[in-house]
Every structure is written in C-alpha cells, then in structure tokens.
Amino acid sequence: xxxxxxxxxxxxxxxxxxxxxxxxxxxxxxxxxxxxxxxxxxxxxxxxxxxxxxxxxxxxxxxxxxxxxxxxxxxxxxxxxxxxxxxxxxxxxxxxxxxxxxxxxxxxxxxxxxxxxxxxxxxxxxxxxxxxxxxxxxxxxxxxxxxxxxxxxxxxxxxxxxxxxxxxxxxxxxxxx
Numbered sequence: 751x752x753x754x755x756x757x758x759x760x761x762x763x764x765x766x767x768x769x770x771x772x773x774x775x776x777x778x779x780x781x782x783x784x785x786x787x788x789x790x791x792x793x794x795x796x797x798x799x800x801x802x803x804x805x806x807x808x809x810x811x812x813x814x815x816x817x818x819x820x821x822x823x824x825x826x827x828x829x830x831x832x833x834x835x836x837x838x839x840x841x842x843x844x845x846x847x848x849x850x851x852x853x854x855x856x857x858x859x860x861x862x863x864x865x866x867x868x869x870x871x872x873x874x875x876x877x878x879x880x881x882x883x884x885x886x887x888x889x890x891x892x893x894x895x896x897x898x899x900x901x902x903x904x905x906x907x908x909x910x911x912x913x914x915x916x917x918x919x920x921x922x923x924x925x926x927x
C-alpha cells in the first residue's frame with residue numbers, strides 16, 4: 751500500500767486537492783482510501799436514528815451496514831489521541847491511502863501552501879515533505895528543490911505520485927526512505 755499525507759493550514763485547499771487526486775488515481779484504476787484528522791468533535795450519525803440512539807445509550811462500538819456501505823463508530827470513554835500509524839493499521843489494504851492532516855507525522859507528505867494564508871511553511875525544515883502544492887509558486891517563501899505543483903492541477907500531482915509510487919510504499923510504522 752502506498753501512503754501519502756497532505757498537510758497545510760485550515761482553508762489552504764487540502765480537501766479540494768485530495769478530491770482531485772482521488773479522481774485522478776481512480777481514473778488510473780487505483781483503489782484509494784482516505785484518513786481525515788479532526789481536532790474537533792465530529793458526528794457522522796444523526797439524532798433520532800437507531801445507530802445514534804445505540805451510541806447515546808452507551809454502546810462502545812456501533813456498526814451500520816448496507817449493500818453499498820459500512821460504517822463503524824467507536825466512542826471512547828475518555829479522550830484518546832490515536833497516532834496516524836495506529837489508524838493506518840486499522841485500514842483495509844488499497845493501492846493508495848491519502849492522509850489529510852497529521853502534519854507533524856513521520857509520513858511522506860505534500861504540503862499545501864496558499865500565498866494569501868501567509869503561513870510558515872513546513873517544507874524547508876520537514877524532511878518528510880516530498881512535494882509542495884500551491885496557488886502561487888513564485889510566492890513560496892523559501893527556495894526548494896522539491897517538486898512544486900499548482901493547486902488546480904491535481905492530475906499532475908497524481909501523475910507524479912504514480913511515477914514515484916515506490917517511494918510512498920508503506921511498511922508498518924513508516925515509509926522506507
């Protein structure tokens with residue numbers, strides 16, 4: 751399985767870029783999954799629905815399955831911070847696993863940097879940044895020898911990932927470098 755992270759500040763365009771990369775990889779016949787990190791509490795269930803009621807009643811795990819989808823929600827008794835490698839281990843094997851967030855993880859990643867956000871970039875100091883995607887390559891605040899892609903060209907980034915797929919091959923606990 752090949753794993754690549756996408757990191758950047760909120761509103762930088764990570765989700766939109768990932769959507770495009772998913773579509774481009776899928777068009778190549780690749781099976782793609784995503785892990786999304788959230789700093790906030792989230793709900794994927796709806797108040798009043800059976801699974802929501804089961805969870806509210808105290809069920810530790812609730813799973814719902816149909817012919818097209820499967821979802822499982824685990825409710826921890828106390829806050830738990832699962833590491834990205836723990837989450838990867840819980841995923842089914844696919845061709846590509848894209849990770850949104852976990853910007854400080856020891857995973858090869860694409861930094862999404864938007865000029866208007868004027869955020870301090872990771873790529874000058876983080877050896878796990880393998881490429882940069884930006885809306886304005888000329889505005890990057892530090893020179894780089896890394897591949898730089900335009901945010902609007904997810905297909906070019908997907909082509910790069912496919913060409914260099916061996917570099918993103920994941921082994922338990924991290925990437926082979």
